[in-house]
Amino acid sequence: MVTKEEVIEQYDIEAMDEADNVDLSEDDLDNGSKGQLIKRAGQLRDRRNELNQMASERASKRDDLNAKTREKVDEAQEHREKRDELNEQVQEHKDKRNELNAEANELFDEVEELKQDMELGSGKSIEELESEIEDLEFRQQTEVLDAEDERELIEKIDEKREKLAEKKEKVDDTSELDDLVEEAEEVRSEASQHHQKVTELADKAQEHHNQMIEAYREADDIRDEADEMHELFVEAQEAADQHHEDFVRVQKRLRELDKEEEKERKDERAEKREEEKEEAEEIYQKFKEGETLDTEDLMKLQKTGLL
Known part of the structure; x- marks a missing residue:
C-alpha cells in the first residue's frame, strides 16, 4: 500500500508544511489594530494563494493518475475480451477434436472387427508359414525317412501350404480393411490438428489472461496513488479554504473598523460644526449689541451663514 510520503517523493510535489500556515485567533481579530489586521490579511491571502496553487497541482496529478487508471482498466478489459474470444475458439476446437476422436475410435473398432472376421490377427503370419514350409x-x-515319416512330413507340408494359401487369399482381399484404416487414420490426424489448435489457442488465451491480471494489478496500484494524491489535494484545499475564510473575516473586520472610523470622523465633524455654530451665534449676538467685529469673526459668521 503506497503512502503519502512515497507519492510526494515519486511525483516530486511540494509537501505542505503546516508551520507555514497563518493562524488567526479571536483575540487577534477583535483586538488587533488596523495595521496589524492589514498585515495579517496580506499573510492570509498570500498563504491561501500558495495553498490553492498547491491544491491545483495535486488535483491535476490526481486527474492524470485517474486517467491512467482508466487506461489500465480499459487495457485489462481488452485482454479479457480477447481471452474470452480465444477460449470460445478453444472450446470449439475441443468439441471438434472430441467429435473426431470419437469417430476415429469407432472406425478403429470397425477395423478390429473386420480383422477378426478375416482372422488376420490370429494364427501365424505369412512369413512364419513360408519359413516353416521351407524348413519342412x-x-x-x-533327411532319410521311412515311408510313414515321409507321409506325415508331406501331409504337414500340404497342410501348411493350404493355410498359407488361405492367408494370402485373405490378405489379397484386404482393400476394404486398408480403406477403413486409412479413413480412421485421416480422422485421427484431423483430430490431432484440432488438438494442436486447442493447445496454441489455450496458450494465447493464458497470455491474455496473465496480461489482464497484470493490467488490473497496475490499475489498482495507480488507483491507490490517485487516492493518496486526492487526500493530499483535500489537505491543501481545506487549508486554503481555511485561510480564505480567515482572510474574509479579517476583511470584514477591517470594513467594520473603517465604518467605525468614518462614524467617528462624522461625529467629530458634526461636533465641530455645532461648536462653530455656537461660537458664531455668540459673535452675532455681540454684533447685534454693537460690538466691533474683526476679520476672523466676520469670516466665522459668513461660514455659518449668519452674515
Whole structure:
C-alpha cells in the first residue's frame, strides 16, 4: 500500500508544511489594530494563494493518475475480451477434436472387427508359414525317412501350404480393411490438428489472461496513488479554504473598523460644526449689541451663514 510520503517523493510535489500556515485567533481579530489586521490579511491571502496553487497541482496529478487508471482498466478489459474470444475458439476446437476422436475410435473398432472376421490377427503370419514350409521341405530333401515319416512330413507340408494359401487369399482381399484404416487414420490426424489448435489457442488465451491480471494489478496500484494524491489535494484545499475564510473575516473586520472610523470622523465633524455654530451665534449676538467685529469673526459668521 503506497503512502503519502512515497507519492510526494515519486511525483516530486511540494509537501505542505503546516508551520507555514497563518493562524488567526479571536483575540487577534477583535483586538488587533488596523495595521496589524492589514498585515495579517496580506499573510492570509498570500498563504491561501500558495495553498490553492498547491491544491491545483495535486488535483491535476490526481486527474492524470485517474486517467491512467482508466487506461489500465480499459487495457485489462481488452485482454479479457480477447481471452474470452480465444477460449470460445478453444472450446470449439475441443468439441471438434472430441467429435473426431470419437469417430476415429469407432472406425478403429470397425477395423478390429473386420480383422477378426478375416482372422488376420490370429494364427501365424505369412512369413512364419513360408519359413516353416521351407524348413519342412529342406528336411524332406536332406533327411532319410521311412515311408510313414515321409507321409506325415508331406501331409504337414500340404497342410501348411493350404493355410498359407488361405492367408494370402485373405490378405489379397484386404482393400476394404486398408480403406477403413486409412479413413480412421485421416480422422485421427484431423483430430490431432484440432488438438494442436486447442493447445496454441489455450496458450494465447493464458497470455491474455496473465496480461489482464497484470493490467488490473497496475490499475489498482495507480488507483491507490490517485487516492493518496486526492487526500493530499483535500489537505491543501481545506487549508486554503481555511485561510480564505480567515482572510474574509479579517476583511470584514477591517470594513467594520473603517465604518467605525468614518462614524467617528462624522461625529467629530458634526461636533465641530455645532461648536462653530455656537461660537458664531455668540459673535452675532455681540454684533447685534454693537460690538466691533474683526476679520476672523466676520469670516466665522459668513461660514455659518449668519452674515
